[in-house]
Amino acid sequence: MAKMRKKSDLPEKTCATCGRPFVWRRKWADCWDDVKYCSDRCRRDKPDTRGGSTASAD
Template identity: 60%
Template sequence: MPKHRKKGDLPEKDCLHCGRPFTWRKKWERSWEEVRYCSERCKREAKKTDKSESKDILK
């Protein structure tokens, strides 16, 4: 049984911030279920958006 998978066979998710699809990466092997964003930039931008929305609610 081959240990490697073809790139087309890897699991895929959609980024919660930008909506782009992204595929499984080796570094996410243990935490794939918790991964929500395709990049650090989307993760940062999502946090900024959440903070600004909560400030708008308080006004």
Template identity: 45%
Template sequence: MTAPEAPRPTRSCAGCGRTITWRKAWERDWQHLRWCSSACRRRGLTPVDRQLEDALVQLLRERARGATVCPSEAARAVGTGEGWRELMEPARAAARRLVVAGQVEVTQGGRVVDPSTARGPVRVRLVGRG
């Protein structure tokens, strides 16, 4: 019988907030790894990304205790006209970054979920207000 494999270390991407799991190829650079992919590294964090984070937090603070918002509400607050649709994935990424920062949690069906693996509609709420 073999011993169970030890859990591999993880960290979050600075751009999209998704979980990065340690790989042997990253062994030498693990301490300095910030991005999950070259696409995230190229894109970096833009002023719009910060606006989406601020919009999510502001919307949640304006709501009742325990209330949630959809990332699309932040996208609509930042985007103009139909341009908000292009901000949907950046809005979800903003929510993931806020989860990593410990400010919010992402829910689906009323239960807290891992935002890196959640598929479909999600809601965001402030931590400690649910």
């Protein structure tokens, strides 16, 4: 059986949307290199890369 790792020993990244650090999760084991966002909310609210604004002007 594999030896357990401490949370402080896990790989860490910074979220592309909110800038907060987040650590590796088992469900991301196969795609850790592709993970950019810490949560579904940050993935939904990611910056618009098309140059248009998503907020409506009042």
